[in-house]
Amino acid sequence: MPINYDPLKEGDKLDADSLNDRLTATGGAGQGVNNLGQADLEKKALRQEHLPTILTASDFPNGLVKLAPVSTLNSAPYINTLNILATGAVPVPGYQTFDTVEIPNAPYGPAAAAATGWRIIADNNITADAAEIAFNPLTALTGSGNIGNYKGLLVRLSVELVDWQDTASGPWGMQGIATVLGIGWEDNLGRHVVERSIRWYNYFNVVKGSLDLFTVIRASDVGNNNQISKVFGVIASASWGITSPNYDSPIIRYYNIDIIPIRAGEIPNA
């Protein structure tokens, strides 16, 4: 019980000491109302006033969302490619590395020249504007399936595709040029892309205008005891299965990425 002391009885002294004892027992440090146990409450007694936030505030000091700059006029064309432009090459997105073109802040932003591999979406190559969210490192534990206090990180990415530089590269249709997007993370081992998040948006595609994808990053993705500290969106241009290699430059404008930590089970005392 939160308040449990000997009541004063007839004949007991009512003085400062006896009052101090009882006030301390009911509201002293770590006692009484400052130390309510689970058994002190009725089931379903906790309302929003009593509850902590699901998220540990120190985990995400930069917030849960990142938007392109309001002033974005036109993110310069992304002219990097997924494959190496070898004749007939079929790119395998999941095994692509990050572009190594040495422009400012590589691998962020549009490349200055044709390059190979993923780039992190960033208007005008400015890292601060990148479609990425940095947070305090969260340790993945594959045994429990936890990443920090969470069962996974739901990451959602959306990119406004303005156009391709459709310079008649062709071919059209299923083998035509495409914008390829994915969601990645950074941990103590480096940058990675979640393979199952990768989507190809071909030239003629029902979703053209907005390229939207999401994925849940799990502890098994990150690896046991690795510490994840960023999530980001990646982009590349590609064509698939053609004999004459081609690519065209996707031109994007606005983008947004957010992260929703998934919490389940008990919430320990913060």
Next chain:
Amino acid sequence: MPNINIPNVPLADGVAADADQVMGDVYLPKVTPDSLEVINGRLTNANRDGWSIDSSDVREGHFSQSGQISATANQDYFSDFLNLTSTDTVGDFEDQAMAIPGCSISFFVPFPVTAVSLSWHLSLITDTAVTTPTSVVPHFSTGRTRLMLFLDGFPVRQMTRQIIDGNYTMAYDSASPGTYHNNYTTPDTRQWSGNFLYDGSLGSSIIPSGNTDYIQRGWHTASIRIAFPPPTLIFPLGSPQDYAPSPGTGVRQVRVKTRRMSYTLIR
């Protein structure tokens, strides 16, 4: 609210009891409670002694709440209603943008939250004034439907998407206005499966700058709005790499098909 720290303990032994002090310890309502009055509904998470909260402790709806709205009936928008010109500004078309029923929602936030997650989906087809419906290139540059997210009446400019035309099935040929063209096999219906998360970190990314009202208690609205800005408003001069729209072209009609919008509160 932190644990209470009873103010007048210990009472001094040998001194005549002071009723004000004793009552200050037992019951004295304050903005930040420090007496046993805290049990009058002002206990918080800090008063927990370390046990883990599980589902049996929590009243339903007090960690998260959500809701959704949707519609399937066709909703047509015609350019006659959105008569923007090439001299209008971005603010003009934001003012004219109309909320899409079924992709707009109002909801109550009963307590301050960490974030509000919105997601929506809509499918639509745009009919543009394509004058050469069998040509490939104008397909991308003739007209685009502008969709924008508005929160509590304010636009979130980054949550803008230009939806290109539905290609040629509904394309208009001035030489044969009664003819619908099915010359290409490309899809007609465009889709936007959008998402947005609103938290206190957005700062100057949003309008009004630094606004955090959306995560505060009260009624809020979210809507996807539609407008048909003239091409000159889509790309500021000098910025497009391959796009030189012709004056007078643009969207003629948009048919919004299925749509939905949902919200989720994250405590």
